[in-house]
Amino acid sequence: MAAAVVLVLIAMFVHSLVTNPRFEWGVVGSYFLSRRVLDGLEITILLTVVCMAIGIVLGVILAVMRLSANPLLSGASWVYIWFFRGTPVLVQLLVWYNVAALYPRVSLGVPFGPSFVHGNANSLITALTAAILGLGLNEGAYMAEIVRAGILSVEHGQVEAAQALGMTRALTMRRIILPQAMRVIIPPTGNETISMLKTSSLASVITVTELLYAVQLIYSVNFQTIPLLIVASLWYLIATSVLTVGQYYVERHFARGSARELPPTPLQRLRKNLLTFHSGLPTPRAEPPAEEPR
Amino acid sequence: MSAPLDDPPVSGDSGTPMVLAESVYKNFGRLEVLRGINLKVARGEVMCIIGPSGGGKSTMLRCINHLEKIDGGRLWVDGELVGYRQHRGKLYELRDREVCAKRAEIGMVFQRFNLFPHMTALQNVIEAPIHVKGVPRAEASELASQLLERAGLKEKVHAYPNQLSGGQQQRVAIARALAMKPKLMLFDEPTSALDPELVGEVLDVMRDLARSGMTMVVVTHEMGFAREVGDTLVFMDQGLVVETGRPRDVLGNPHHERTRAFLSKVL
Numbered sequence: 033m034a035a036a037v038v039l040v041l042i043a044m045f046v047h048s049l050v051t052n053p054r055f056e057w058g059v060v061g062s063y064f065l066s067r068r069v070l071d072g073l074e075i076t077i078l079l080t081v082v083c084m085a086i087g088i089v090l091g092v093i094l095a096v097m098r099l100s101a102n103p104l105l106s107g108a109s110w111v112y113i114w115f116f117r118g119t120p121v122l123v124q125l126l127v128w129y130n131v132a133a134l135y136p137r138v139s140l141g142v143p144f145g146p147s148f149v150h151g152n153a154n155s156l157i158t159a160l161t162a163a164i165l166g167l168g169l170n171e172g173a174y175m176a177e178i179v180r181a182g183i184l185s186v187e188h189g190q191v192e193a194a195q196a197l198g199m200t201r202a203l204t205m206r207r208i209i210l211p212q213a214m215r216v217i218i219p220p221t222g223n224e225t226i227s228m229l230k231t232s233s234l235a236s237v238i239t240v241t242e243l244l245y246a247v248q249l250i251y252s253v254n255f256q257t258i259p260l261l262i263v264a265s266l267w268y269l270i271a272t273s274v275l276t277v278g279q280y281y282v283e284r285h286f287a288r289g290s291a292r293e294l295p296p297t298p299l300q301r302l303r304k305n306l307l308t309f310h311s312g313l314p315t316p317r318a319e320p321p322a323e324e325p326r
Numbered sequence: 327m328s329a330p331l332d333d334p335p336v337s338g339d340s341g342t343p344m345v346l347a348e349s350v351y352k353n354f355g356r357l358e359v360l361r362g363i364n365l366k367v368a369r370g371e372v373m374c375i376i377g378p379s380g381g382g383k384s385t386m387l388r389c390i391n392h393l394e395k396i397d398g399g400r401l402w403v404d405g406e407l408v409g410y411r412q413h414r415g416k417l418y419e420l421r422d423r424e425v426c427a428k429r430a431e432i433g434m435v436f437q438r439f440n441l442f443p444h445m446t447a448l449q450n451v452i453e454a455p456i457h458v459k460g461v462p463r464a465e466a467s468e469l470a471s472q473l474l475e476r477a478g479l480k481e482k483v484h485a486y487p488n489q490l491s492g493g494q495q496q497r498v499a500i501a502r503a504l505a506m507k508p509k510l511m512l513f514d515e516p517t518s519a520l521d522p523e524l525v526g527e528v529l530d531v532m533r534d535l536a537r538s539g540m541t542m543v544v545v546t547h548e549m550g551f552a553r554e555v556g557d558t559l560v561f562m563d564q565g566l567v568v569e570t571g572r573p574r575d576v577l578g579n580p581h582h583e584r585t586r587a588f589l590s591k592v593l
Binding site: 187189190192193194195196197198199200201203207208211212286288 | 391393422423426427428429430431432433434436438440441442443444453454457458459486499502503506
């Protein structure tokens with residue numbers, strides 16, 4: 033019964049997709065690969081990659097600080113996370129975009145001492161850098177909690193074994209703890225990346241011509257609002273799909289040693305099925321060799 | 327730690343005991359785990375420590391490589407104070423890096439193996455020699471292969487820990503500790519987490535090691551091993567060394583009531 037209802041609803045939806053002329057599929061098609069849309073997509077991807085990179089690096093640093101025995105370090109990390117998680121990222125973007133109003137001049141040099149490089153904040157902080165700062169610094173706070181959860185998931189015996197071998201704290205973290213924490217860190221990080229891909233559309237409010245702002249600029253002139261939003265949505269869907277596949281393989285890589293034998297990837301399964309189909313003979317149950325020891 | 331220091335033993339001297347504990351105290355909060363332990367392990371000696379759980383055996387072992395800080399008394403390994411440096415009669419705590427350098431000379435084997443699960447057996451064994459001692463990879467791999475072969479694991483060098491049985495994992499763990507060429511090996515109930523039929527293969531490796539002249543401190547419940555391999559047997563209970571002697575004497579003719587009561591339960 034429930035299935036029937038769902039089936040009818042799907043049928044109605046598909047029917048409207050095809051028959052409602054206002055979807056303007058022709059317009060969607062003509063803009064899908066247009067220069068301006070692709071340029072916007074490029075900026076979106078750039079923002080996602082750079083901001084996630086900043087977020088991950090910052091997240092690791094903040095997580096390690098948060099778990100430090102030094103109260104100043106863990107306190108500073110706590111305050112950072114509290115602040116950036118506690119204010120809307122849209123507000124943070126707007127603040128960064130207008131930061132020149134707060135600090136008109138930026139300089140690089142000795143703290144409280146002489147400075148070597150000066151700059152005008154207005155020309156230094158472009159819309160794109162404001163977006164990168166806003167999204168990246170905000171992401172760092174979320175990644176910090178994810179990394180911290182990962183670090184805490186590693187059994188304490190691992191730290192002791194590393195210490196007993198004479199490994200320093202930093203070496204233990206880098207060689208023993210973080211690689212194992214990765215298994216816990218990767219899935220939510222994949223989530224964050226997909227989330228970042230879409231959150232980057234907020235940069236449209238500070239005039240960064242990423243995907244959403246690119247199509248907005250187009251439809252503000254030709255008024256083909258819905259078709260262009262469909263163009264943007266399709267690209268977001270494609271990009272998330274690619275990321276999902278990537279996440280699968282990264283997770284697999286860090287699962288080594290956790291399962292006795294890794295299950296075949298969908299691609300390997302497909303290839304095997306095709307082979308079986310062609311030869312008509314069942315292939316021996318030869319599994320792919322475990323990842324090469326590095 | 328304010329009492330004036332006795333002359334500390336000199337490092338490297340063959341007469342210096344490998345481990346010397348003088349009235350070592352350790353508390354966990356209000357719980358007194360060690361209440362004045364005195365121990366002496368000579369070079370090449372195999373000391374087995376037995377006793378009821380909660381008696382402080384493991385804690386004592388962990389103090390020796392400074393995984394736990396002692397709260398009182400003195401503890402030397404190879405003539406050097408554990409975790410402290412002495413300067414003009416005062417003690418200064420060692421920095422992380424210095425503590426690590428000392429730990430690198432002491433091997434430790436844990437009850438729960440604690441192999442690194444994301445590395446193969448070989449990678450587990452070469453990890454510390456390469457990254458702590460800076461041994462070239464080829465050289466480290468060569469030694470690791472020898473050690474794993476000696477532990478009967480030639481076929482398993484590229485296996486991950488969870489593809490190995492408990493006994494195999496523990497043998498990898500022993501090889502991992504030996505790869506650092508330690509001067510002292512600590513065993514914390516190395517066979518307690520193993521299925522009974524796997525205990526023998528681990529004890530065999532340890533017996534071999536003892537025969538090669540390694541100084542060993544072994545916390546164990548394997549009385550047979552203690553009797554056969556041990557030079558000294560120590561019975562610990564309630565944070566104190568109750569009885570020390572040749573294994574045959576302590577096991578066969580215990581002097582103390584508590585030792586007798588414990589042995590009657592486990593033998």
